[in-house]
Amino acid sequence: QVQLVQSGAEVKKPGASVKVSCKASGYTFNSYTIHWVRQAPGQRLEWMGWIDAGNGNTKYSQRFQGRVTVTRDTSASTAYMELSSLRSEDTALYYCARDWYYGDSLFQYWGQGTLVTVSS
């Protein structure tokens, strides 16, 4: 069965960077897209960007352009999301999610979430 397992919670200081991993199993990693979605406390879900695990192409929300980088390691079936210049407003639960069918941007499979806390 499809599983996405994310790295553990992080506490960072303002201005620092954080890198969250998402290890996939149960399917052919290269054949799908991985998205990153975050949810700040009491806020709506917010899409950050995606990576085509096959060719490495990426697309980011303009809101995070310049601060977010999504990469993947096909040999490890793992996607990564790095967010830089952290501020308190970046405190949120970060999810990776896989599309249902390649490129459909429907989030059928989700990781368990990684809590990132930004605090001085």
Add this chain to the structure above:
Amino acid sequence: ENVLTQSPGTLSLSPGERATLSCRASQSVSSSYLAWYQQKPGQAPRLLIYGASSRATGIPDRFSGSGSGTDFTLTISRLEPEDFAVYSCQQYGSSPLTFGGGTKVEIK
């Protein structure tokens, strides 16, 4: 970006009752690329509906979606105890992908 506004913010109903949730888009959602998700505390969202009206795999038929253009509705015909949760809509027809603010369906 296409801003999604959900109403009401909270719906207080009893098991067995019908729930009607609304999602309004600031721009027309192309090809009815509108999805609904259910989220329970401490869990990731679960895909319920896609293409405005198609149920995802394993979703009970008490869940139905309708609408087009800018106005969409999720209906739960008879609420079961496990249906009390937060429901969010998502448009995937244009970038950036966006979500609504959610409707909490709570037990009255």
